[in-house]
Amino acid sequence: MPDETPTTEPSADDASAVVATAEVPPEPDPVVAQLAARFEVGLGDGLRDWADAFGHLVVRVRRDAWRPAAELAKRDLACDFLSFVAGIDWRPADKSEGDEGGDTSSPVQPTEMTFGAAGAEGRFQVFAHVESTSRHWGVTIKVDVEEANPRVPSWVGVYPGADWHERECWEMFGITFDGHPSLRHLYLPGGFEGHPLRKDFPLLAREVKPWPGLVDVEPMPGGDEEGGE
Amino acid sequence: MGLVEKGVLGRKPLKPVTWLLNYSRKYSLWMFQWGLACCAIEMGAALASPRFDMMRLGVIPFPASPRQADLVVISGTVTDKMAPAIKRLYEQMPDPKYVISMGSCANCGGPYWDSYSVTKGVDQIIPVDIYIPGCPPRPEALLDAIVMLQERIQNEGIGNDELASRWRGEPVEVA
Amino acid sequence: MTTTQPPSQMPGFEVDRAALAHLADAQVNVELDTGDMILNMGPQHPATHGTLRLVVRLDGERVIAADPVIGYMHRGYEKLTEFRTYPQVTTLINRIDWLSSFANEVPFVHAAERLMGIEAPDRARYVRTILTELSRIATIYLFLGEMGLQVGALTPAFWGFRDREHVLNLIEGATGGRFHPNFNRIGGLKDDLPWGWVADCRAAMDRILTGCDDFEKVLVGNEIFEARTRGVGIIPAELGAAYGVSGANLRASGIDWDLRRDGQPYLAYPELDIKVWTHADGDSFARYWVRLQETRESARMVLQLLERLPSGPVMAKVPRIIKVPEGECWVETENPLGQMGYYVVSKGATGPFRVKIRSASFSNVSILPWLLRGVYVPDVVTILGSLYFILGDIDR
Numbered sequence: 001m002p003d004e005t006p007t008t009e010p011s012a013d014d015a016s017a018v019v020a021t022a023e024v025p026p027e028p029d030p031v032v033a034q035l036a037a038r039f040e041v042g043l044g045d046g047l048r049d050w051a052d053a054f055g056h057l058v059v060r061v062r063r064d065a066w067r068p069a070a071e072l073a074k075r076d077l078a079c080d081f082l083s084f085v086a087g088i089d090w091r092p093a094d095k096s097e098g099d100e101g102g103d104t105s106s107p108v109q110p111t112e113m114t115f116g117a118a119g120a121e122g123r124f125q126v127f128a129h130v131e132s133t134s135r136h137w138g139v140t141i142k143v144d145v146e147e148a149n150p151r152v153p154s155w156v157g158v159y160p161g162a163d164w165h166e167r168e169c170w171e172m173f174g175i176t177f178d179g180h181p182s183l184r185h186l187y188l189p190g191g192f193e194g195h196p197l198r199k200d201f202p203l204l205a206r207e208v209k210p211w212p213g214l215v216d217v218e219p220m221p222g223g224d225e226e227g228g229e
Numbered sequence: 230m231g232l233v234e235k236g237v238l239g240r241k242p243l244k245p246v247t248w249l250l251n252y253s254r255k256y257s258l259w260m261f262q263w264g265l266a267c268c269a270i271e272m273g274a275a276l277a278s279p280r281f282d283m284m285r286l287g288v289i290p291f292p293a294s295p296r297q298a299d300l301v302v303i304s305g306t307v308t309d310k311m312a313p314a315i316k317r318l319y320e321q322m323p324d325p326k327y328v329i330s331m332g333s334c335a336n337c338g339g340p341y342w343d344s345y346s347v348t349k350g351v352d353q354i355i356p357v358d359i360y361i362p363g364c365p366p367r368p369e370a371l372l373d374a375i376v377m378l379q380e381r382i383q384n385e386g387i388g389n390d391e392l393a394s395r396w397r398g399e400p401v402e403v404a
Numbered sequence: 405m406t407t408t409q410p411p412s413q414m415p416g417f418e419v420d421r422a423a424l425a426h427l428a429d430a431q432v433n434v435e436l437d438t439g440d441m442i443l444n445m446g447p448q449h450p451a452t453h454g455t456l457r458l459v460v461r462l463d464g465e466r467v468i469a470a471d472p473v474i475g476y477m478h479r480g481y482e483k484l485t486e487f488r489t490y491p492q493v494t495t496l497i498n499r500i501d502w503l504s505s506f507a508n509e510v511p512f513v514h515a516a517e518r519l520m521g522i523e524a525p526d527r528a529r530y531v532r533t534i535l536t537e538l539s540r541i542a543t544i545y546l547f548l549g550e551m552g553l554q555v556g557a558l559t560p561a562f563w564g565f566r567d568r569e570h571v572l573n574l575i576e577g578a579t580g581g582r583f584h585p586n587f588n589r590i591g592g593l594k595d596d597l598p599w600g601w602v603a604d605c606r607a608a609m610d611r612i613l614t615g616c617d618d619f620e621k622v623l624v625g626n627e628i629f630e631a632r633t634r635g636v637g638i639i640p641a642e643l644g645a646a647y648g649v650s651g652a653n654l655r656a657s658g659i660d661w662d663l664r665r666d667g668q669p670y671l672a673y674p675e676l677d678i679k680v681w682t683h684a685d686g687d688s689f690a691r692y693w694v695r696l697q698e699t700r701e702s703a704r705m706v707l708q709l710l711e712r713l714p715s716g717p718v719m720a721k722v723p724r725i726i727k728v729p730e731g732e733c734w735v736e737t738e739n740p741l742g743q744m745g746y747y748v749v750s751k752g753a754t755g756p757f758r759v760k761i762r763s764a765s766f767s768n769v770s771i772l773p774w775l776l777r778g779v780y781v782p783d784v785v786t787i788l789g790s791l792y793f794i795l796g797d798i799d800r
Contacts, residue, residue: 107755
């Protein structure tokens with residue numbers, strides 16, 4: 001449990017943990033708690049926080065514990081299978097505030113920055129999921145990334161499959177992985193500018209013309225006359 | 230034979246000659262398959278599946294290179310990374326050449342109309358003769374497109390001012 | 405030109421036959437230094453099933469290094485999902501792995517349902533399982549046929565396309581779409597099965613089982629097929645897992661791991677009698693063999709499910725405007741090509757905040773630079789074929 005851990009910043013972490021676990025039952029899965037205890041023992045201070053997200057363990061580690069966390073998962077927890085390494089940008093997307101033109105059709109997200117399970121410190125996070133093929137459990141490991149200087153150590157030495165995932169993450173978010181053999185474009189053509197999955201990367205097609213589905217708005221059957229919200 | 234390109238047939242060739250040339254062209258279409266995405270599987274079903282069997286329409290789907298092809302079917306999503314290769318292979322095809330754009334993605338971008346990496350329609354790169362709507366179109370739709378194309382070929386004039394321009398590879402206006 | 409005779413017949417030119425023979429020997433024994441050759445396979449090549457480009461550095465016929473260049477089919481799914489509502493996303497993710505569209509929808513819909521705390525009714529669960537298995541058969545059947553094509557046997561490809569139509573007819577009959585059913589709704593299914601569908605399905609499964617026997621007879625015992633696939637492209641179990649290779653590719657390396665049985669319980673799989681097939685060899689042949697057995701197993705599973713199909717509604721009560729509460733959820737399923745998962749982060753809006761899509765082929769193909777080192781060019785084709793990837797699933 002987060003309150004038992006001698007974490008370095010208890011106040012911030014506890015607040016975010018409460019938000020994250022508000023939806024799930026308070027008693028974590030026994031396997032999840034057991035796995036979390038293993039991380040606590042193995043990483044000590046390196047473990048910032050953990051949460052139980054629908055039966056899956058989510059741990060957040062310090063940046064210098066990012067690679068040790070992978071080694072721990074692979075060696076001690078038998079997590080031999082690398083599922084993915086990816087990034088996330090917690091910043092809310094730019095929205096045109098109800099004015100005409102621009103992107104009006106996509107779902108409206110909250111405008112304040114909130115963080116998911118196990119919390120976060122800044123805008124960017126890298127998260128990875130590893131699994132055990134023999135014990136059938138899995139762990140999601142998160143690490144905060146500085147916005148000004150986004151870099152984390154690479155996992156290629158532990159899981160060779162991280163190679164392409166990290167290239168993708170570098171391309172999509174602009175996060176550098178120290179120790180990666182060759183960070184070059186994976187999906188996009190060489191001259192592509194920008195990092196598409198950052199929230200401030202606009203989809204120009206949406207700005208230029210409104211969503212085609214808006215042309216034929218029909219009242220929904222069984223709904224009110226105006227066609228719902 | 231170069232009869233058309235050199236203008237040997239004159240301004241108004243005899244009708245039977247036109248008919249014969251077009252008739253032989255339309256039933257020996259060598260089709261280059263440019264399978265890109267989901268539509269490629271439906272194209273494969275149209276070609277290889279006994280249920281549809283495209284070869285009965287006189288379409289030969291096995292040219293070794295675009296240099297032997299009369300027709301290319303662009304079936305699937307065209308991305309900005311792929312676009313130069315499509316243009317290049319189209320340019321390698323001998324004239325007269327025909328293009329079928331199969332599926333919403335090749336027509337206009339389809340479900341990826343707002344994506345940052347998808348070309349919004351293959352007609353931005355190469356001229357298209359026939360568009361097949363659908364996501365993906367059924368194999369029957371592709372067969373119908375082939376029949377339509379054959380009709381179009383049959384009715385093409387090959388006099389100097391009519392089709393010779395196309396045979397010489399001059400750009401076609403896409404309506 | 406006055407001298408037309410070759411130099412060997414000119415006066416004074418004596419041929420030392422022994423020396424010549426020695427020279428010829430030396431020519432054979434000396435390794436010819438040909439220099440490396442770069443071979444570009446694709447982006448449009450029949451062996452790459454679409455638009456994978458493989459840059460191969462060759463020494464003679466042997467591959468020294470291979471670098472897959474992907475992204476020719478990159479459509480930006482993860483970005484697009486952030487601009488769609490939850491029901492709209494299922495339309496989109498149908499097209500990730502376009503052969504098994506229905507199976508793609510399931511994990512995403514599950515993630516949304518889990519976050520919302522609703523559960524699909526029993527009948528919907530069963531029908532979902534049936535359709536997932538049908539799309540698995542439709543996907544792998546194409547592989548069973550095409551693998552023959554990779555080694556030069558044309559007949560199985562036609563069989564594959566022929567029998568696949570029966571399954572596609574079933575999917576079309578139930579959902580209205582041959583390829584992209586978009587049949588899942590958050591909380592259940594769009595519709596119930598039509599009249600007579602169950603009987604048709606039974607008949608089709610019998611055909612599939614016979615078809616599998618045919619493949620086994622024609623290919624598995626075939627001398628050429630064995631020579632081309634046995635001992636080719638061996639993936640060691642540990643390395644495969646560390647690369648994230650999953651599904652039948654990993655089971656063919658001897659790892660007994662199937663999310664239908666071992667993962668978090670989903671659909672009706674916990675109630676079924678499932679056998680997970682593995683093979684110890686890890687070569688191309690093992691991958692073919694495992695997939696063949698899995699197709700049979702799927703057909704048997706469908707028959708089991710049809711026996712137990714419960715009655716009742718196919719749609720749970722859900723609000724008309726779907727808003728998914730704040731939270732994040734990872735759902736993984738065993739798709740025809742391997743492990744497929746969605747990490748859905750929601751912020752309480754009508755659309756997801758971030759969706760990380762873990763597609764199987766991406767990781768399966770990422771082992772290629774390692775796997776292709778040192779093999780011969782013809783084997784590249786069989787290895788690519790036996791890994792069985794869908795380009796949309798790599799590039800997303």
